[in-house]
Amino acid sequence: MNDQQLFNDRLAVLATMHQKEKVIAPLLEQELGIKVIVPQDFNTDIFGTFTREVKRPGTQIAAAKFKAEKALELTRENLAIASEGSFTPHPLVPYIYCNREIVVLLDKINNLEIIGEEISTDTNFNHQIITNLDEAYIFAKKVGFPEHGLVVWFENLENRCNEIIKGITKEIDLITSVNFALHNSPNSQVNIETDMRAMYNPTRMKNIAKATHNLLNKISSCCPKCNIPGFEITEIIQGLPCEFCQIPTTLPLTAIYQCKKCGFNQEKLFPNGMEFANPAQCMYCNP
Structure with a gap:
């Protein structure tokens, strides 16, 4: 079973009031063969606002899932998409703000939850x-x-x-x-x-589109055991050896993939396609 068989000709509700369908819908419709609709008078502000009148309930992922569940409840459909954005200091460079966008797909028929993500320093948040x-x-x-x-x-x-x-x-x-x-x-x-609402922020819209591409990549990655979409990286193990001294670095050596449906996991060496790290990225060769 592939993503086309799971999603083709199905109706999906997109939980938005900020015109995110402009970037999300064309990508999903083209790649998955679904028809995306936006519920009428759907108020996503109850799940939090950037201008702080309404506090977001729980985490960023939880808020996106709340939106998707509410859209399913209102429309009585079984396939939903929702997105949620945040703006925080970059985890590695705290003085620079970054935009984290997630796009969630909930499929009640196949009991699937797949999340696309984009973390970008390309933002005008100010x-x-x-x-x-x-x-x-x-x-x-x-x-x-x-x-x-x-x-x-x-x-x-x-x-x-x-x-x-x-x-x-x-x-x-x-x-x-x-x-x-x-x-x-x-x-x-x-x-x-x-x-920072999507319809008033073209830069953020680009990042939402990138998160949607990431979602599609995860959907196209199927479990080798049960063939269900969403076979994705759940852990990165550091230790890629330095090309010069062979000492492990902080770069990725192994990626652990896991299926949310059946639990099957698989290790893949050299997830970035490199077998050795550049000595410039070694704490011993380049302290």
Whole structure:
């Protein structure tokens, strides 16, 4: 059994309200032979917002799965896709932010859960406190406005809440929003940040597409024992020997693949196609 046999001519619901179908649907429809639909009036903001009005329930993967399950519940279908993004300091370079995108596929008929992922430093994620319109213009230019949308917000002490203006993509709206916020902010300070919702952020859309490609790669990787898609790497073992001194390095030596369906696992040597590490990456040859 292959992915075409499992998914061909099936209907899949995509749990989004931010136009992610523009990049996800064409890829899945072409490669899997499915038809992707978006549920009407589906509110994904209940699972968390980038502007912090609603806290995300649990982990990033849990939030994506919540979306997919809710879409299945509403439509009574059996195949769902959902994605979730996050922006955090890079695990190896903490002073650089990275964008982690995941795309989850849930198949209730075949009891499958497959997750695609992309971690990228290609992001315009940014924020700043400004005190005048000129500073807003400088920030906007730096983050790719107007192709990338902006958010302006300030603390309303009288109502004890944040006043938030989202989806700013026109110069006149930027001027109006910043002037309104400056006029109403008690300390004449306003927060301006990138709108990280997918439909207002082309850079993020590219990373969602890459995560979808990763999902498709995992779907095309079938278990050698039961032939079910999703045979993927669950562990990387370091120790690739240095080409010069043969001492193990921190580079991958072995990848462990495992099937979520039947539990079969398999070791594959040299997952990156290299049998030796460059001496420049050896802590002894290049301390």
